[in-house]
Amino acid sequence: MYVYDSLDKTLLNQRVAEFRDQVQRRLDGDLTEDQFKPLRLMNGLYLQLHAYMLRVAIPYGTLSSDQMRKLAYVAKTYDRGYGHFTTRQNIQFNWIELSTAPDLLYDLSEVDLHAIQTSGNCIRNVTADPYAGAAADELDDPRIWSEVIRQWSTLHPEFSFLPRKFKIAVTGSEADRAAIKFHDIGLKIVRNNEGVLGFAVYVGGGQGRTPIVAPLIKAFLPAPDLLRYLDAVLRVYNRHGRRDNIYKARIKILVDSMGADSFAAEVASEFNRLDPKLLSVRDDDVSRLRDMFAQPYLRPDPDSSSSFEDLVKKSPRLGPWFKSNAHPHKTPGYSIVTISLKPIGGIPGDATAEQMFGIADLADRFSLGEIRVTYTQNLILPHVRQADLFVLWQELERLNLATPNVGLASDIIACPGLDYCSLANARSIPISQRISERFANLNAQHDVGPLDIRISGCINACGHHHAGHIGILGVDKKGEERYQLTLGGQGNGESAVGKIVGPGFDEDGIVDAVETVVSTYLSLRTEGEVFSQTLARTGQDPFKERLYDNR
Amino acid sequence: MTIVNAxxxxxxxxxxxxxxxxxxxxxxxxxxxxxxxxxxxDEADHVSLSHTGVRLSVEDDVSEIAAYVPHLGLIELVFAQFKDGRPYSTALTLRRDYKFTHELRASGDVLPDQAIFLIRSGFSSVDVPDQFTAQEFKKSLMAYSVAYQSAHDSHVSLIDDLRRSTPDVAAE
Known part of the structure; x- marks a missing residue:
């Protein structure tokens, strides 16, 4: 993992001191709420419906066990005993007192954590493939390049007041587990025909009220030119992005209105004006980072390999868990294990302080002290020896963290919605809880197979509903919560925006509708066909008929 | 009106x-x-231009006065709103592409807490808005002793200079 040196620490300590001063000025009345707002937002502090919410940056979704313990401590000390992992691979605390926020940030800084650039119209915390460093299909470790971007973008003097927020995601694998094409900039690590390392650069993707899958702007960018190219993209956006309408301010609107080709040409022209010496990512920096991210050697242990059959013998419940929650590691005999934060009927992404302490200990025992956060609001232990799976699973069961549902119907992504968020039009969490309960039978979920249900409480789409196989959008219709249903989105690997099926539903209706969609799929599927394949083959019509004919 | 330097x-x-x-x-x-x-x-009257400054809004296009820019004594970029960050990029463009070396002033809606971003982007002075004091700007400029990026100020950059010049620190 990246380890802060004294320079990183100096900057972070100065940031904490600056924020403590700003909060004091606010508490003393020297700053009005209007003056304070941009300052607190630069430190991830939002004023929500009931209290301040603090969003802590988890750099590219990577946590050490000590950092997890500190988050648990924060949940216990400053919040009501829990935290909420988000679709941005971050964590949010919902019940923060303004007066204690500086102490909280000081505590976080002791383990190199902070809330810098988790809000505001700046370059947000970079996200990456949560399997980084462990996936067999990886060309290069995306954390190396995410860290380069983190440093470059932190307190960037020129790009801290952009037209709108700006999100960058990096993947090193063909199987895109970071949904890069739904980001302002998506970077995919590639090699060209000569074997040189670089990036395919996608610009102008996003969700919100105008969902767009990002077009390819540059097919091959040599790795040393990364920052120079990002600098050029950001400058073109800062200059020409719209500032007259908040809903048209994201870079996706600029790229779309200019056309991807002219946008790419404008970026190229700016790129060529930049001094390559100043922004070049140097080999010695990269190898320094590469050393930091190199994991301790894992001895290949093929004898430890567990099969579904072996594990079922130990416990009938272990087999399904292995099937849905464990993924092959690049080292034979090891697994990448997903800890589901989606217990049946639970709140997606929530973890209690006790669970976080427990996960930190399990990471130390079984996963080289490493933990990842996924944008699907689960956690990952990236390096687990398969011989340890049984014990790990027993420990997770004890913590109520062993639900065998990763990638299945009850692994629902949901934003905080009207229960917390001041922007929301409708509740998300209770809907996800009711759908989860409707599919409580885990054997049935395994029979249904891969299914991606996502819920947003407003058009800002924090629940990524556009990219779910089944997407649900909460809207306000004359003071009533209504839910629109979309089908056909794709967030993993292929990226696609779902289409609205028809008129919306009320709270009871949307839960029934999801069940109807699933039962329609079951009646239509051919041998081995997963939901998204059936939908692609049949189109929406048979689903529409079943959803609306009986009305 | 109060003007503070870098x-x-x-x-x-x-x-x-x-x-x-x-x-x-x-x-x-x-x-x-x-x-x-x-x-x-007259764009060729360099002596007069050196005693002249121009005031640009966020909507003005620098390229329209390109021939004058290198000879002007001062350029003032007016922030329409503190959250409209276009002047940061304009400042960089003036310093880099137009080789403008004289006073580059920020005015309009700027916050003391932005001072460091202004100076690092190439501004050399700030017209302090009435509701703030010069002291607040100075305090904000002192908040940081390091920065990650190279920019138009004396901050040593973690990315480009410092880690390389002090390998013992980087090796910690």
Whole structure:
């Protein structure tokens, strides 16, 4: 993992001191709420419906066990005993007192954590493939390049007041587990025909009220030119992005209105004006980072390999868990294990302080002290020896963290919605809880197979509903919560925006509708066909008929 | 009106902002609009231009006054709103592409807490808004001793310089 040196620490300590001063000025009345707002937002502090919410940056979704313990401590000390992992691979605390926020940030800084650039119209915390460093299909470790971007973008003097927020995601694998094409900039690590390392650069993707899958702007960018190219993209956006309408301010609107080709040409022209010496990512920096991210050697242990059959013998419940929650590691005999934060009927992404302490200990025992956060609001232990799976699973069961549902119907992504968020039009969490309960039978979920249900409480789409196989959008219709249903989105690997099926539903209706969609799929599927394949083959019509004919 | 320099110290205001040239000679230290500049000044008269400043809004296009820029004594970029960050990029462009080396001033809606971003982007002075004090700007400039990026100020950059020049620190 990246380890802060004294320079990183100096900057972070100065940031904490600056924020403590700003909060004091606010508490003393020297700053009005209007003056304070941009300052607190630069430190991830939002004023929500009931209290301040603090969003802590988890750099590219990577946590050490000590950092997890500190988050648990924060949940216990400053919040009501829990935290909420988000679709941005971050964590949010919902019940923060303004007066204690500086102490909280000081505590976080002791383990190199902070809330810098988790809000505001700046370059947000970079996200990456949560399997980084462990996936067999990886060309290069995306954390190396995410860290380069983190440093470059932190307190960037020129790009801290952009037209709108700006999100960058990096993947090193063909199987895109970071949904890069739904980001302002998506970077995919590639090699060209000569074997040189670089990036395919996608610009102008996003969700919100105008969902767009990002077009390819540059097919091959040599790795040393990364920052120079990002600098050029950001400058073109800062200059020409719209500032007259908040809903048209994201870079996706600029790229779309200019056309991807002219946008790419404008970026190229700016790129060529930049001094390559100043922004070049140097080999010695990269190898320094590469050393930091190199994991301790894992001895290949093929004898430890567990099969579904072996594990079922130990416990009938272990087999399904292995099937849905464990993924092959690049080292034979090891697994990448997903800890589901989606217990049946639970709140997606929530973890209690006790669970976080427990996960930190399990990471130390079984996963080289490493933990990842996924944008699907689960956690990952990236390096687990398969011989340890049984014990790990027993420990997770004890913590109520062993639900065998990763990638299945009850692994629902949901934003905080009207229960917390001041922007929301409708509740998300209770809907996800009711759908989860409707599919409580885990054997049935395994029979249904891969299914991606996502819920947003407003058009800002924090629940990524556009990219779910089944997407649900909460809207306000004359003071009533209504839910629109979309089908056909794709967030993993292929990226696609779902289409609205028809008129919306009320709270009871949307839960029934999801069940109807699933039962329609079951009646239509051919041998081995997963939901998204059936939908692609049949189109929406048979689903529409079943959803609306009986009305 | 209070002007602070890149160190946050108050400096003598040597410039007067005017709407038209009436009553002013060519060497008065005046700040004019781009329209007045284009109408009334000769781009080849470098001496007059060195006593002249131009005031640009976020909507003004620097390229329209390109021939004048290197010879102007001052350029003032007016922030319409503190959250409209276009002048940061304009400042960089003026310093880098137009090789502008004289006073580059930020005015309008700027916050003390942005001071460091302004100076690092190439501004060399700030017109302190009435509701703030020069002291607040200076304090904000002192908040950080390091930065990650190279920029137009004396901060050592973690990315480009410091880790390389002090390998013992980087090796910690």
């Amino acid at each position: 160190s946050g110290d108050v400096v003598e205001q040597g410039w007067t902002t005017v709407e038209s040239l009436e009553g002013y000679g060519p060497h008065h230290g005046i700040i004019v609009s781009p329209a007045v500049l284009l109408d009334s000044f």
